Amino acid sequence: MAAADGRSSYDVAIVGGGNLGLWTARGLARRGVGRIVVLDRGWFGFGATARSAGMVRAQGGTATAVLLGLRSRDLYQRLGAEIGLDDGFTRTGYYVLAESADEADHFRALVALRQRLGADGEWIDADAGRRRVPWLDWSGFAGATFDPDDGYVHPPIAARNITIAIHRAPGVDLIEGSAVVGIAPAAGHWRVSHAGGRIEAERIVLAGGAAGGRLAAMIGLDLPIVGGRHHVVAYAAVGPEMPWPFPQLFAVARGFYLRPEEQGALVGLSRREPTDDSGRFALPIDRAFVDARLRAIEALAPGLAGQPLTRLWSAAVDYTPDALPIVDEAAPGCVVVAGGGHGMMWGPALGEAAAELTVEGTLAGLPADEVGIARFASGGADVQEPISLTAPLA
Numbered sequence: 001m002a003a004a005d006g007r008s009s010y011d012v013a014i015v016g017g018g019n020l021g022l023w024t025a026r027g028l029a030r031r032g033v034g035r036i037v038v039l040d041r042g043w044f045g046f047g048a049t050a051r052s053a054g055m056v057r058a059q060g061g062t063a064t065a066v067l068l069g070l071r072s073r074d075l076y077q078r079l080g081a082e083i084g085l086d087d088g089f090t091r092t093g094y095y096v097l098a099e100s101a102d103e104a105d106h107f108r109a110l111v112a113l114r115q116r117l118g119a120d121g122e123w124i125d126a127d128a129g130r131r132r133v134p135w136l137d138w139s140g141f142a143g144a145t146f147d148p149d150d151g152y153v154h155p156p157i158a159a160r161n162i163t164i165a166i167h168r169a170p171g172v173d174l175i176e177g178s179a180v181v182g183i184a185p186a187a188g189h190w191r192v193s194h195a196g197g198r199i200e201a202e203r204i205v206l207a208g209g210a211a212g213g214r215l216a217a218m219i220g221l222d223l224p225i226v227g228g229r230h231h232v233v234a235y236a237a238v239g240p241e242m243p244w245p246f247p248q249l250f251a252v253a254r255g256f257y258l259r260p261e262e263q264g265a266l267v268g269l270s271r272r273e274p275t276d277d278s279g280r281f282a283l284p285i286d287r288a289f290v291d292a293r294l295r296a297i298e299a300l301a302p303g304l305a306g307q308p309l310t311r312l313w314s315a316a317v318d319y320t321p322d323a324l325p326i327v328d329e330a331a332p333g334c335v336v337v338a339g340g341g342h343g344m345m346w347g348p349a350l351g352e353a354a355a356e357l358t359v360e361g362t363l364a365g366l367p368a369d370e371v372g373i374a375r376f377a378s379g380g381a382d383v384q385e386p387i388s389l390t391a392p393l394a
């Protein structure tokens with residue numbers, strides 16, 4: 001266990017050292033908060049962050065999604081420049097594929113929304129798609145939206161860079177390998193018990209990813225952050241008909257996405273299945289499901305067919321019912337931040353927002369009805385993020 005310097009009293013304690021918790025720590029340090037601690041039961045990036053595919057897009061389906069994507073894309077790149085290391089971001093351009101006529105109409109309208117908010121982007125029909133991406137069978141698709149500035153962040157670099165940044169910030173203690181087992185209010189502050197000891201903090205931020213609901217339950221809150229299984233497969237190579245690097249694509253209705261990975265390709269696969277509330281990140285692989293889906297995807301993109309695989313894994317995504325994030329003060333002095341399953345494309349901006357809320361008590365520029373927990377009170381959220389993975393069963 002990497003322990004803090006013996007201090008046990010903090011201005012802010014952050015539980016969870018994933019993308020969101022770490023970017024929150026950075027936002028707090030930049031706002032002059034003097035004594036910050038980040039605790040993780042594993043290591044920084046241990047949860048979904050290092051297991052993710054790292055797809056980053058400003059092609060969201062709501063204003064919140066677009067703004068968080070735009071800001072985060074920029075923040076990754078700025079952080080790399082600031083610390084003098086690779087920013088981990090690869091700009092590939094990104095097609096989000098529409099199937100039905102209704103979906104095509106909806107996606108066309110989203111292009112206008114994104115442009116209003118400052119993102120680049122366009123709608124292309126299937127004929128234009130065939131010319132631009134000839135290695136994909138477009139016969140089942142009506143067209144796609146495209147943003148040339150979208151891409152992916154390499155997850156290990158994302159975790160490394162933000163950890164380095166906060167490690168260099170004065171007043172930040174980092175505790176790895178120590179699970180938080182209890183959180184309780186105590187005379188105007190919070191008492192956080194973890195495997196390595198006990199700390200007191202004036203304010204806390206809960207950033208537990210798929211285990212976020214379990215953390216919230218420690219203080220009696222019932223928050224709908226659930227784990228849902230997601231598979232990722234990496235191909236070691238692609239065929240010559242698929243010139244590398246190729247643009248990313250997301251077939252929303254079919255629940256899969258594709259991006260370049262080293263000299264090959266990476267595919268993400270989701271389906272509707274029961275939630276996993278174990279709080280674990282490593283989940284069993286369903287080999288039959290993966291094989292069947294890969295055959296279907298290889299029929300659409302024959303450049304993948306017959307190529308050797310190099311990695312296959314399955315892990316818990318931190319879903320919310322509407323696939324939108326949570327940034328809210330859930331109890332006095334306790335901010336909850338969760339990525340709604342999009343914590344790589346939104347994490348840096350969500351961390352900034354959580355820091356702002358913790359220090360200033362405000363949340364400029366993010367609509368409460370898309371990030372606040374009150375939206376779940378009446379049994380369901382009014383707004384859904386439509387450009388998202390197939391969600392698990394409620």
Ligand SMILES: Cc1cc2nc3c(=O)[nH]c(=O)nc-3n(C[C@H](O)[C@H](O)[C@H](O)COP(=O)(O)OP(=O)(O)OC[C@H]3O[C@@H](n4cnc5c(N)ncnc54)[C@H](O)[C@@H]3O)c2cc1C
Pocket residue numbers: 015016017018019020021022039040041042043044045046047048049050051052053054055056178179180181207208209210211212215230231232268314315316317318337338339340341342343344345346347
């Ligand atoms: C396979 C996969 C692919 C994905 N692909 C993408 C993608 O392409 N794009 C995208 O935007 N998102 C993607 N996601 C989702 C994204 O990875 C998450 O939304 C994001 O990483 C969440 O960040 P986080 O910091 O909230 O949670 P996490 O990264 O999960 O971090 C939470 C941390 O909290 C710690 N923790 C939990 N409980 C405790 C406790 N009791 N005590 C101490 N520490 C605790 C954990 O150890 C963990 O490190 C993917 C997820 C998966 C699983």
